[in-house]
Amino acid sequence: MQTALQPAIDTARERKTLAFLVPLIEKLRGLDSPLKKHQVGAVVVSPTRELARQTYTVLQPFLEDAPELEANLLVGGRDPLADVTTLQESRASVLVGTPGRLFDVLERCEFLDFKHLELLILDEADRVLDMGFRGHIDAIMARLPKQRRTGLFSATQTDAVEQLARAGLRNPVRVNVAVSAATAPDAANSTPDDPEAARSADAVAAAGTTVAGSTAGQRTPTSLQISYMLCEPDQKMGQLIRFLQAHRQEKVIVYMLTCACVDFWASVLHTLPAASDLVVHALHGRMKQRVRDAKLAAFTAPGPGCLLCTDIAARGLDIPDVSWTVQVDAPQDPDAFVHRVGRSARMGRPGRGLILLAPSEQPYVKFLLVRKVPVQEQAGVQGVPEVDNDSLLAAVRAASEGDRDVMEKGTRAFVSYVRAYREHQCRFIFRMEELDLGRLAMAFGLLRLPRMPELARSKAITNFTPSSVDLDAIKYKDKTPQARQNKRGGL
Structure with a gap:
């Protein structure tokens, strides 16, 4: 699996994308029986065409060692009937797209089977809602089975995201990625006779707790x-x-x-x-x-x-x-x-x-x-x-x-x-x-x-x-x- 993962990790500098794509692939590969041609195992919703296309591209290396899985990109800019034809002729294991096109295609594709759906991912969930797609999101979620895993991934938590979590998620769990305390290397062992280490420790104390390039109390990296x-x-x-x-x-x-x-x-x-x-x-x-x-x-x-x-x-x-x-x-x-x-x-x-x-x-x-x-x-x-x-x-x-x-x-x-x-x-x-x-x-x-x-x-x-x-x-x-x-x- 390491060989398949490495190209994706090399090309995907967005750790957030990997945070939901890796579990998505592992979950679908671990199913008791493989998904059939028109059975959908996961849906990933992105606010823009560019982000959806990027997610789709990052996903491809993961599918190289999983021939039983196939992803389809559903975004605007092309005839929706062409998307319907593609879905009829190919597997629909993972659907990646924008809210409007996903809603349109799902309305047209009665042959798609969502009974075995495992995951619904809303990437940049706050942006999806801010752009006025709440109606489409509600309609998409209504088409999907209630027994599923839903992930809302967002850099900011807005009231709309909180409302969606309360209304559309069962037993929701919040996962926050936040900074934690750290000290400069060897700062604890520094002595007054070690001026470089002393200056390093002083810098950490003056700037605040620093982790992965961020400063406590600061929203942007140092x-x-x-x-x-x-x-x-x-x-x-x-x-x-x-x-x-x-x-x-x-x-x-x-x-x-x-x-x-x-x-x-x-x-x-x-x-x-x-x-x-x-x-x-x-x-x-x-x-x-x-x-x-x-x-x-x-x-x-x-x-x-x-x-x-x-x-x-x-x-x-x-x-x-x-x-x-x-x-x-x-x-x-x-x-x-x-x-x-x-x-x-x-x-x-x-x-x-x-x-x-x-x-x-x-x-x-x-x-x-x-x-x-x-x-x-x-x-x-x-x-x-x-x-x-x-x-x-x-x-x-x-x-x-x-x-x-x-x-x-x-x-x-x-x-x-x-x-x-x-x-x-x-x-x-x-x-x-x-x-x-x-x-x-x-x-x-x-x-x-x-x-x-x-x-x-x-x-x-x-x-x-x-x-x-x-x-x-x-x-x-x-x-x-x-x-x-x-x-x-x-x-």
Whole structure:
């Protein structure tokens, strides 16, 4: 069994994944009689397609020595009828998928037999529920036998997870993985004559009990250093470009607030002289599945690069060799902050995180400290020339004036940003009244301010100058979106 296990352990840096896959395989291999063709022995539910695919990939080496078992991946992005056909023709020992597709397929596949099901696993259970899949989860659980083992695996325990545990689990048992006391090597045997050992013992006493790179009273590992930088909304992209130039030989994940923001900056960055030579990939949940797979594979390949993404890449994904995470915007859910920065400093390795905050958002630093996430201020990016912010904003606006697709993406990004900002869970920090909408509009290269209730309720909007360009005269550079616009009766 060691030979079969080793490849999975080598490729799966996510210990949590192994924590449920190893017992799953052992349980199914230990059945008195092997599962038949359409009998399901285990179901693993993941919140995102990428995480489901990662779990499925990690599972494969375990099945090499178990020919009587077969796993099926059920995620969106393909015809559900194709999944039904695959299940009809193959064994269905283990089903791995996202809640929506699992629910859809189970509704269509009456031939599947769940009477012998042993395990139901909800990976990142809190995220599954936060994404609005509670109805699907309830329907899936109703299809499964009550005599089963159910595992809820989550880095954070929310009220929704507790409610699900009480409602859907019989005789639940909580297993917490937490730090425990440890001392520095040989610290107990050190003497005043051994200065190195004495300093080591003093360091442990000063920093708190340290285990596996974590410090007591701290939610992030000590190998992870997090900093913040204060800058206005229209200065964030200039600082980000300087940062990416300074770390162009490293792998960096850049988190943005919405899918539309990712789309806009992914389409604009390569047109800016200061960023034209950067290797940038984009990933968010509204992309087609084949595009998502290609973008994630390109970024995870060996070598430096930058991934612009939403929180779709904040949970569970095993992306090796990430040196930095940059949060252009704070997440709506404060719990997501720790998950984001946790993409670096994996398995005891060093890592760094940076968040860009507007001056009015500086109280977020104290909020993080209260939540036991220490951060330090960073004055600026060292080692690379300053980016002329006025020239950068002019270049972004020029891109909008020269391509209707860019102009529309900028407007969508602005609107989605404002509405997402309004829904921040930390509204006492991220206050709409303090958001400089004029600077934000300039950052997205807007030529005119869109009509939206948030702008109508705002006081006089400063720091924004409308463009003199005739918006109706702006054409699409790419003829494909132009053709689609023509069909809709537009230009």
